[in-house]
Amino acid sequence: MSKELPNLNIVKVEPVLLHAPIDTQVMTSFGALTKRAVLLVRVEDGDGAVGWGEVFGNFPMHGAENRAHLIRDYLAPITLAESWDTPAAAFAAMTQATHIMTIQTGEPGAFAQAIAGVDIALWDLAARRAGKPLWRLLGGQGDTIPVYASGLNPRGFEGIVEGKLEEGYTAFKVKIGFGRDTDLAALAGVRRLIGQYRLMTDVNQSWDLETACGNWPEYSQFDLTWIEEPIAADQGLDSWRRIAALPGAPLAAGENLLGDVQFDHYIAAKVLAVVQPDMCKWGGFTKTLPLARRIIAAGQSYCPHFLAGAIGLLASGHCLAAAGGGGMLEIDANPNPLREQLTGGLPAIVDGNMTLPTGAGLGAIPDADFIRDFRSEG
Ligand SMILES: [Mg+2]
Known part of the structure; x- marks a missing residue:
């Protein structure tokens, strides 16, 4: 599959945080959603092609803000550092480069969520470059x-x-x-x-x-x-x-x-x-x-x-x-x-x-x- 994908030369990785109010709270047995948060990831390559991903941001209340910083501070520099054969190669590099940091911070889940969002954006971009729906x-x-x-x-x-x-x-x-x-x-x-x-x-x-x-x-x-x-x-x-x-x-x-x-x-x-x-x-x-x-x-x-x-x-x-x-x-x-x-x-x-x-x-x-x-x- 990788051979049909053009290389990914990413020049920009940007977290985009969105909020919306909620009229009727969404209940769960462990707590309610009192507002909606969605953290998107926008990636852009050297030709101006764009891909979009999303990071889990439902809980805790300001978790999405934290993940936005993780993308900006840690994952964007890794993603921009090399040209990638496939999104999977970027996923492996992000995971490897942040491994010790996830242990030190006690935040393996937060990093995993941020990496997931970048990965989805890279796959969207790769499929757009290939001219095919992702499925x-x-x-x-x-x-x-x-x-x-x-x-x-x-x-x-x-x-x-x-x-x-x-x-x-x-x-x-x-x-x-x-x-x-x-x-x-x-x-x-x-x-x-x-x-x-x-x-x-x-x-x-x-x-x-x-x-x-x-x-x-x-x-x-x-x-x-x-x-x-x-x-x-x-x-x-x-x-x-x-x-x-x-x-x-x-x-x-x-x-x-x-x-x-x-x-x-x-x-x-x-x-x-x-x-x-x-x-x-x-x-x-x-x-x-x-x-x-x-x-x-x-x-x-x-x-x-x-x-x-x-x-x-x-x-x-x-x-x-x-x-x-x-x-x-x-x-x-x-x-x-x-x-x-x-x-x-x-x-x-x-x-x-x-x-x-x-x-x-x-x-x-x-x-x-x-x-x-x-x-x-x-
Ligand atoms: Mg469930």
Whole structure:
């Protein structure tokens, strides 16, 4: 694949931080999103060609500002220092050059997120130079992917669910972990609204092992396609194995795993029916696409985690289309101009599927006027 790519001679790497207010807070069991932050990365080569990436920026509150500084202070100088055969070569150089710094700072996740965003921008640029959509450049078989409406709050979801049904969604995920009464009312309420469509739920790591084992049969009665992150992601494989062995809903996780070694332990242990890497948190295309193929080869389902802006969403869609496997792309159902308006609108949902834009690279670019309106110092 690398031979069809022109060399990347990057002359500019720029973090672009955007903020938008939120009318209705997005609840999770570990905290609420009180404003929207999206950290983009813009790369430019010596011919003036441009690529865009996105860095995970949902939590903590000012994490995106920190990642913007990491890009400016550490990753831009590395990316500008050489001409790269492939984005993967730049990924390896960024990872190697910051390795000790990630240990010293105790911030391996923050650096991994920043590197992921630069990687996505370099792949977008490479595909634009090659004149191909990313999913095609990366070996995908088609441009249409299953999607689901995610991020439903446990209360007040009715209007959003009805709107998403009208838009064409046929799968939904509601957040729980707010106590038994609230949780069961949320599951029953969404199930009632969506009929036989697929329903998933996300505990966001809020149960202990005993609670998870106790709740599993009762919660599974809502015919759930999966229950996500019932316990803390760092609980260890033995705890996850116990939950995976319970009768009832399949088990999903992955947004809080980091690195090939950790993911491969989980894949080999066969504890997760659904594996959910977030390519903007770790890996970009360089690491996430090979990981996705290992997940699928192991008979598990690759369903990208993503809940932020339009660039990261499209990147996640291209990665899923390249990997195949029939997994669903997560799309936040809550209003967010940084997702809905950043690139002038996302593709329509038809019968539960999204067809990716036809242009080269990610197939869409951020709107310059929009960036001017929503840009923050960072
Ligand atoms: Mg989740």
